[in-house]
Amino acid sequence: MKDLMQLAWRGLKQKRKLTLLMVLNLAIGITLLLTMGTIVTRSGHSPIDQRADRVYHVSLNFMDPEFDRRSEFRSPPLTFRDAGALAEAFSANDATRLSFNYTTSFVLDLPDNSVRPVTAEASAADPQYFDLLQVPFIYGAPWREDMQDAAVIVLDKKANDLLFGGANSIGKQVVINNRQLEVVGVMDMSAYLRRFQNMRFQARANDMAVVPLGYAHANNLPRTGFMPCRTKEEAARTRYRREDVQGLKSAECGYLHAWAVLDSVQHDNSHAELTLWMRNYTQQQASQGRFGHSEPYYLTQLASLNDRMSDNLYWEQIYLKFAYLLFAICLINTIGILLAKNQSRAKLVSLYRALGANKLYILKVQLLELSMLSGAAIALGLLLAQFGLVAMFHLALYQADYLADAEQVRRMYSMDTLFALQAAVGIFVAIFAAGLYPIIKASRTAPAAQLRG
Amino acid sequence: MLRMKNISKIYRTELVETHALSDVNFMVEEGEFIAVTGPSGSGKTTFLNITGLLENFEQGTYELDGEDVSTLDDKQLSRLRNEKIGFIFQGFNLIGDLNLYDNIEVPLIFRGLSAKARKQRIEESLELVGLGGRASHFPAQLSGGQQQRVAIARALAGKPRFLLADEPTGNLDTLMARQVMELLEEINRQGTTLLMVTHDHELAQRAHRNIQILDGQLRDINKNELVELIS
Ligand SMILES: Nc1ncnc2c1ncn2[C@@H]1O[C@H](COP(=O)(O)OP(=O)(O)OP(=O)(O)O)[C@@H](O)[C@H]1O
Numbered sequence A: 001m002k003d004l005m006q007l008a009w010r011g012l013k014q015k016r017k018l019t020l021l022m023v024l025n026l027a028i029g030i031t032l033l034l035t036m037g038t039i040v041t042r043s044g045h046s047p048i049d050q051r052a053d054r055v056y057h058v059s060l061n062f063m064d065p066e067f068d069r070r071s072e073f074r075s076p077p078l079t080f081r082d083a084g085a086l087a088e089a090f091s092a093n094d095a096t097r098l099s100f101n102y103t104t105s106f107v108l109d110l111p112d113n114s115v116r117p118v119t120a121e122a123s124a125a126d127p128q129y130f131d132l133l134q135v136p137f138i139y140g141a142p143w144r145e146d147m148q149d150a151a152v153i154v155l156d157k158k159a160n161d162l163l164f165g166g167a168n169s170i171g172k173q174v175v176i177n178n179r180q181l182e183v184v185g186v187m188d189m190s191a192y193l194r195r196f197q198n199m200r201f202q203a204r205a206n207d208m209a210v211v212p213l214g215y216a217h218a219n220n221l222p223r224t225g226f227m228p229c230r231t232k233e234e235a236a237r238t239r240y241r242r243e244d245v246q247g248l249k250s251a252e253c254g255y256l257h258a259w260a261v262l263d264s265v266q267h268d269n270s271h272a273e274l275t276l277w278m279r280n281y282t283q284q285q286a287s288q289g290r291f292g293h294s295e296p297y298y299l300t301q302l303a304s305l306n307d308r309m310s311d312n313l314y315w316e317q318i319y320l321k322f323a324y325l326l327f328a329i330c331l332i333n334t335i336g337i338l339l340a341k342n343q344s345r346a347k348l349v350s351l352y353r354a355l356g357a358n359k360l361y362i363l364k365v366q367l368l369e370l371s372m373l374s375g376a377a378i379a380l381g382l383l384l385a386q387f388g389l390v391a392m393f394h395l396a397l398y399q400a401d402y403l404a405d406a407e408q409v410r411r412m413y414s415m416d417t418l419f420a421l422q423a424a425v426g427i428f429v430a431i432f433a434a435g436l437y438p439i440i441k442a443s444r445t446a447p448a449a450q451l452r453g
Numbered sequence B: 001m002l003r004m005k006n007i008s009k010i011y012r013t014e015l016v017e018t019h020a021l022s023d024v025n026f027m028v029e030e031g032e033f034i035a036v037t038g039p040s041g042s043g044k045t046t047f048l049n050i051t052g053l054l055e056n057f058e059q060g061t062y063e064l065d066g067e068d069v070s071t072l073d074d075k076q077l078s079r080l081r082n083e084k085i086g087f088i089f090q091g092f093n094l095i096g097d098l099n100l101y102d103n104i105e106v107p108l109i110f111r112g113l114s115a116k117a118r119k120q121r122i123e124e125s126l127e128l129v130g131l132g133g134r135a136s137h138f139p140a141q142l143s144g145g146q147q148q149r150v151a152i153a154r155a156l157a158g159k160p161r162f163l164l165a166d167e168p169t170g171n172l173d174t175l176m177a178r179q180v181m182e183l184l185e186e187i188n189r190q191g192t193t194l195l196m197v198t199h200d201h202e203l204a205q206r207a208h209r210n211i212q213i214l215d216g217q218l219r220d221i222n223k224n225e226l227v228e229l230i231s
């Protein structure tokens, strides 16, 4: 083996420039592939991935029969009335935990105006919301079940950093619309790259604060998310959004996103239960002239939304395809260089053969040589990809607004070890497959072919 | 040790068929020194290549140490080439990227000798050809005659029983040629069978036996005929 290594190393040294060219050529292809691959895989990633197959978005389609949903991401949120009915039906069911939220936004300030106010993308939600997200708390905890109407707030780390310099702010007051709320918890959302809770899957702008649903309703916090209304409500829509919660509560407008976390053991059972309830409920409501749409309800798994989301990463996917294409070109190039190298090396191989190396031995030496070469290329590629990602991270950070959390951005641009490993193995196999033909060809060189005179 | 019967070799290209060897019958005894002469293109190298198991042939039988070589597979042939035969090529065919030590080491690696055994043999054979202190030099740093001696050292390092030399003095001046020739004779005296192709009839005279190849036909000639060829 040591001898084989020695000969392979000598083979690499022959025509060093070609060897170098080959390594660089492969390394560039690998770099692009790994960089783009990392970004695409990272983008579809979330801390609750491991239970994404038992988290469901619950939607009752109260809309007019002509309503065109277009995609899963446009499943109508629940109306206040339907949300109430759903909550009521499953309130005693431990295997199906429901959570409701709507998207809002407000300006956060301190009572003494000592810091610059912060515009916060936020959610109005129930305390189960934190259970749904499994979001880690740095300080404090979610508010209790019985505090749904209380003036309390959970801040994200980002908001806490801006308002309180990162200090423990539990018990401190913040101001929204001239009303004070008490901070009960500080959570860390930085790992949640996409805001799936409102079905937007928007990257990099997740909740900066969460307030109780009851408080939000009572204080008319605006409803900023996707809010489809039946045609007859269109005129009042803007009013519902901004001020008229009372009107909205009885209107045919959907603004509450409902999520169900099903028990892992009783998953199938709970899923059937939920479906049955939705069917019965929509049928029963039909007598009141509602749910005339041909698809009266949707139950959509978070995992399938995640998958669909990755497919929808339009530019990233295009870049990734480009990277694959480039890698393919690099591979073809490699074959070309290998052939050229073997051409100039036919003499050496035929000398080896004349001096007593058999075909198998020649094959082994060359395969080892190729392994060393691809190993070097992959290592270099990984290194360059790492550099590339760091560079892209800095670029992204530069482009992001001053609110962007460096950690959150960094996570998007750092390579997953498992992914890198898989990619490395895949690339190795690809290089090997591509290099096999020239190598077999070279090992067939007849002993005397190139040695005459 | 070697017996050829009715060996023929034809090179086929798209346009022509070259009968490089036709109907060659040939025998060599252990320890002989045979010189092969013949005009350029007559088939000398082809003959030597076939003898050295570097090329196959169309017809006839070839027995080496009583073994019919046409029944051997690539692995066995490679092994024979490596162990029994030393080949000195018409060009030197040294590897330019490797120093003398590494050049000579190549066939020994193929044989699977330990690094220690290899070292000993390499030093011995370099000593034998008078290049003892130059193991770390590269071929390009040597004169033609020295390169030829490295090629001889490489062929000898494996301690072959049968040495095939294709114009070992072809690229050398008279003095150099003499020296190389004396070296080969010495090796032959120590028991190695030697088959040498040469254009130089004076050198050919020093062999035990002479054969001539003309248009792919092989025949024995005696010294008198050689003398006639010289004049
Ligand atoms: N690979 C080949 N393909 C086709 N023809 C070949 C090939 N090798 C040799 N020949 C032909 O076979 C004939 C014998 O060639 P060979 O090399 O044996 O001659 P030679 O006697 O060694 O000549 P020289 O003294 O010039 O070295 C020549 O006519 C040559 O052109």
Ligand SMILES: [Mg+2]
Binding pocket: A453, B044, B045, B046, B090, B166
């Ligand atoms: Mg010749």
